[in-house]
Amino acid sequence: MSVTAAAGFEASGVVAGLKSSGAPDVALVVNRGRSTAAAAVFTSNRAKANPVLWSQQVIADGRVDAVVLNSGGANCFTGAFGFQTTHSTAETVAAALGVSATDVLVCSTGLIGVGDQTFRDKVLSGSTAAADALSVDGGLDAATAIMTTDTKPKQAVVSGDGWVVGGMAKGAGMLAPGLATMLVVLTTDADVDASGLDSALREATRVTFDRLDSDGCMSTNDTVVLLASAESGVAPPAGDFAAAVTALCADLAEQLQADAEGASHDIRIEIVGAASDDDAVEVGRSIARNNLFKAAVFGNDPNWGRVLAAIGTTSAEFDPYDVDVTINGVRVCHAGAPDRPSDDVDLTPRAVHVLVDLKTGPVEATILTNDLTHDYVHENSAYSS
Known part of the structure; x- marks a missing residue:
């Protein structure tokens, strides 16, 4: 190869x-x-x-x-x-x-x-x-x-x-x-x-x-x-x-x-039901760049509220009270409200899958990211030393 x-x-x-x-x-x-x-x-x-x-x-x-x-x-x-x-x-x-x-x-x-x-x-x-x-x-x-x-x-x-x-x-x-x-x-x-x-x-x-x-x-x-x-x-x-x-x-x-620096989780953020490609990508990137969400994943905490908060900062077409969020196969949020208990989500594996259904259209997009860890902060604080 x-x-x-x-x-x-x-x-x-x-x-x-x-x-x-x-x-x-x-x-x-x-x-x-x-x-x-x-x-x-x-x-x-x-x-x-x-x-x-x-x-x-x-x-x-x-x-x-x-x-x-x-x-x-x-x-x-x-x-x-x-x-x-x-x-x-x-x-x-x-x-x-x-x-x-x-x-x-x-x-x-x-x-x-x-x-x-x-x-x-x-x-x-x-x-x-x-x-x-x-x-x-x-x-x-x-x-x-x-x-x-x-x-x-x-x-x-x-x-x-x-x-x-x-x-x-x-x-x-x-x-x-x-x-x-x-x-x-x-x-x-x-x-x-x-x-x-x-x-x-x-x-x-x-x-x-x-x-x-x-x-x-x-x-x-x-x-x-x-x-x-x-x-x-x-x-x-x-x-x-x-x-x-x-x-x-x-x-x-x-x-x-x-191989991202210091990462302990590889996160695949899949957006479905978007009205456009731009909407799907914007929503996925907003979640991927949300440090609170990434820190929660590092701590094995399926804090889906941080996902919804990140989505809300975008200009994408969606109703915040009609969004579903599924983490590692467990739908923790349905129609903007709690669904299954967060304790049902297992975040100990390295692979994390976040599925967000915006319910506004037929478009899908996937963004790749990782968690925010102590090692990442340390490595980049000492990069030039």
Whole structure:
């Protein structure tokens, strides 16, 4: 299960010294296929890191030969020097591979404000080393090198009819809609042009990564890129390809949720009976961002009143006294009033399912989140120390 599962791709992950732990911290994914079609989506945060600013220009023509990624420093709010570091990184990779720097996507993750000469030197030397280490078996190394506070690498593969989609992701904190704090590289050997890739990727991220809301905090570096080599020689129907990309993104999004910093519960908030998609998503996100509700789940307290209170802050169409709330299979609220006793709800398992029926229409949506724990507060209070 790796970013090199699709034919035509090589990857690597090396130690450049960016992390004090000595763990791998520079990764490279290269498309060696007959096609270099690509698509990408980025953070919607107005405060964008230098690699995002660079990569938005690179992807404009729908072609990408390589993606270089570093952990150990976000290269964000590092001024003109930081943007030049990104440009130099692309040039270093391009020289090693014999391609154009304007076809090299650059991604960074780590602490904001890190980007001095030492950082640049390590990223550039690591990029050269990563190019030398490329292998069709290098997917796991690459997935490991992009980790920051992640506890495990995240990889997934979905097989089509004679073609494959594979990918890797990183992310554990600052997970909120707008792509969450993630770097994701997806690859396929299907024969799909840049327009088809863009359509499939945007639909997939809309219902997966953009519906992962761990802590309501949006990052500056989020990037999700999809590369196609066409090495399978198969041009799948657009619907089949989009479904595979969505399934792959859903798998990776759930892995990100499961690795959220300090979380002890994975919460799936399912909204049904909504009048519109916007209503369903708004209600789900409101619950996912409600710290009182998330703290209650951490304490194994099925406090459904906090769910209704969160819903009430939205502009969605619903009658507060006609809403049902079910937690882990127990309907604790019916028509805005108590139903079965809260003591009937078992919140000791890690998986928590919250079902909210708005009873205003046929639309459904699911938002993924997690509980608010002591460990999350501690880890993020000491992140830069």
